[in-house]
Amino acid sequence: QVRLVESGGGLAQTGGSLRLSCAASGSSFSVNAMGWFRQAPGKQRALVASITSGGSANYGDSVKGRFTISRDNAKNTVYLQMNSLKPEDTAVYYCYSAIRGSIYWGQGTQVTVSS
Numbered sequence: 001q002v003r004l005v006e007s008g009g010g011l012a013q014t015g016g017s018l019r020l021s022c023a024a025s026g027s028s029f030s031v032n033a034m035g036w037f038r039q040a041p042g043k044q045r046a047l048v049a050s051i052t053s054g055g056s057a058n059y060g061d062s063v064k065g066r067f068t069i070s071r072d073n074a075k076n077t078v079y080l081q082m083n084s085l086k087p088e089d090t091a092v093y094y095c096y097s098a099i100r101g102s103i104y105w106g107q108g109t110q111v112t113v114s115s
Helices: none
Strands: 003-007 010-013 018-025 034-039 046-051 057-059 067-072 077-082 091-099 102-105 109-114
Touching: 003 091, 003 102, 018 034, 018 091, 018 109, 034 067, 034 077, 046 067, 046 077, 057 067, 077 091
Parallel strands: 010 109
Antiparallel strands: 003 018, 018 077, 034 046, 034 091, 046 057, 067 077, 091 102, 091 109
């Protein structure tokens, strides 16, 4: 079974930074895309960032220029460096991993940004 473990969430002030990590374990197969979606109360789930096994990254419009996604393929781990945080970044962040056409989700981690 595949397990995704997220870490790094918490409380930050406006303009501050947080770094999220997501590690995939329990699979003998290579991970393709990994990334995060986020969901705030009353809003639809939205893509934050994704990255392919080759390192090609995509970002949601609201985080471009502020967030950077990277990965370590040897560790099956993806990182999200979040800079210049805004209150609207407050949400539960869900890591995902695509393995052999299946999507696996992390447990979610709360990110709260205060003014």
